[in-house]
Amino acid sequence: MRSLALAAWILFAFSFLLAARWPSLARWFGGLSRQHRIHHWAGLLTGALALLHTVYEIYQDPEVAFYFEDPFLLLGWVALILLLLMLGLSFLKKIHHRNWILLHWISALAFLAALLHSWLFLHQGRWHMLFFAAGLALALLSVGLILYYRWKSQTWVVDRVEAVGSGLYEILLKPTRSNPITFPAGSLIYARLGAHFSHNWHPFSVASCAMSPEIHLLVKNAGLDTSHLMDLASGQHVKLQGPFSEFEISPRAQLWIAAGAGIAPFLGMARCFDYQKVGNVELIFFEPEPQPALEAELDRLASLHPAFRWKASYGKSADLAIIDSAVGSPEVPSSDKLSTDPERHILVCGSSAFMKLIRKRLIKNGQRASNIYTEEFTPW
Numbered sequence: 056m057r058s059l060a061l062a063a064w065i066l067f068a069f070s071f072l073l074a075a076r077w078p079s080l081a082r083w084f085g086g087l088s089r090q091h092r093i094h095h096w097a098g099l100l101t102g103a104l105a106l107l108h109t110v111y112e113i114y115q116d117p118e119v120a121f122y123f124e125d126p127f128l129l130l131g132w133v134a135l136i137l138l139l140l141m142l143g144l145s146f147l148k149k150i151h152h153r154n155w156i157l158l159h160w161i162s163a164l165a166f167l168a169a170l171l172h173s174w175l176f177l178h179q180g181r182w183h184m185l186f187f188a189a190g191l192a193l194a195l196l197s198v199g200l201i202l203y204y205r206w207k208s209q210t211w212v213v214d215r216v217e218a219v220g221s222g223l224y225e226i227l228l229k230p231t232r233s234n235p236i237t238f239p240a241g242s243l244i245y246a247r248l249g250a251h252f253s254h255n256w257h258p259f260s261v262a263s264c265a266m267s268p269e270i271h272l273l274v275k276n277a278g279l280d281t282s283h284l285m286d287l288a289s290g291q292h293v294k295l296q297g298p299f300s301e302f303e304i305s306p307r308a309q310l311w312i313a314a315g316a317g318i319a320p321f322l323g324m325a326r327c328f329d330y331q332k333v334g335n336v337e338l339i340f341f342e343p344e345p346q347p348a349l350e351a352e353l354d355r356l357a358s359l360h361p362a363f364r365w366k367a368s369y370g371k372s373a374d375l376a377i378i379d380s381a382v383g384s385p386e387v388p389s390s391d392k393l394s395t396d397p398e399r400h401i402l403v404c405g406s407s408a409f410m411k412l413i414r415k416r417l418i419k420n421g422q423r424a425s426n427i428y429t430e431e432f433t434p435w
């Protein structure tokens with residue numbers, strides 16, 4: 056049953072690869088959010104396989120399994136405990152996001168302990184050696200990619216920051232070079248805000264069209280860095296990583312559902328209507344209260360582009376009746392041709408609680424899960 060341990064080993068290395076912020080890899084996995092979700096499952100499965108391997112070894116020979124005087128055996132236990140500790144703390148979701156990122160480095164220690172343990176207990180058979188070497192090579196490559204893509208960035212300059220609603224700010228960035236990389240609407244970037252802010256990289260959706268000369272970010276005052284965005288002075292340098300494609304404009308009909316700052320990717324995509332023709336789009340925007348500046352922009356776009364319509368739902372908790380009327384429900388089928396289009400894609404963006412609620416309602420109303428696309432504003 057060493058094959059269980061080898062499977063855990065390969066999966067462990069693969070989960071490192073899935074942590075790299077490599078735009079081409081993210082595209083291959085269908086977006087960075089999806090890549091991160093697979094990363095979480097790979098981590099969980101690694102923990103489960105490592106646990107099964109240990110239980111099996113205890114069952115086979117309890118005396119040997121607990122012979123802690125053998126340092127290489129002890130390292131196997133250390134690897135397992137570190138891995139389970141990291142997974143447990145992550146899935147409990149009780150620690151702050153910044154500590155959660157730091158916690159991930161524990162997995163590097165667990166991998167190192169597993170490396171030494173596996174090396175000594177490895178069967179000398181050809182296949183075992185091959186899997187061990189493949190796992191090690193994959194892990195080394197992945198750590199190289201993680202570090203490279205943490206370092207690689209472009210510099211943009213703050214043009215201005217505008218308050219656009221309750222706790223919402225629009226940041227406008229200008230390129231520093233004549234042929235900058237373009238950032239498509241609805242894609243994701245990571246930003247490091249520079250002077251006066253921490254060194255953390257923050258994920259934000261691109262709220263502007265690739266054709267526009269500036270990048271717009273719509274950012275909610277949510278924590279340590281985003282609570283003082285007005286300190287971003289004009290001319291200040293900001294580092295950007297990406298873009299990672301998430302939502303895309305399509306010639307087929309789409310329903311967009313956003314809550315709060317989740318409007319950012321949709322605002323960017325709607326701004327593209329100024330430059331390109333698209334299929335029918337309906338937007339439902341859940342906001343705690345009216346936000347005149349944002350709504351004026353959505354009204355402007357709707358008046359210029361008849362294929363686009365939008366409506367708001369106000370209040371602290373989402374009133375789901377508006378979803379029922381947009382997609383129809385088994386009790387009250389919709390008579391609107393657009394609502395009943397089975398090919399219409401539904402794009403949802405907001406907090407994870409919001410996503411769960413909306414997804415559940417859409418499926419209850421008969422929408423196909425394969426037509427629903429989500430981008431969660433949470434690390435999980």
Ligand SMILES: Cc1cc2nc3c(=O)[nH]c(=O)nc-3n(C[C@H](O)[C@H](O)[C@H](O)COP(=O)(O)OP(=O)(O)OC[C@H]3O[C@@H](n4cnc5c(N)ncnc54)[C@H](O)[C@@H]3O)c2cc1C
Pocket residue numbers: 088151152153243255256257258259260261273274275276277278279280281282316317319320430431432433434
């Ligand atoms: C895919 C994705 C897209 C996002 N797009 C937008 C957007 O367009 N506009 C917007 O206002 N917000 C967006 N967010 C959320 C935004 O990244 C966080 O609000 C921001 O990073 C908080 O930074 P802070 O230093 O102010 O907060 P902190 O004080 O560090 O934390 C405050 C809260 O923000 C969350 N947070 C902090 N850093 C991250 C991170 N790297 N990833 C996820 N959550 C984090 C924490 O869990 C915590 O609940 C997005 C998040 C994700 C995952």
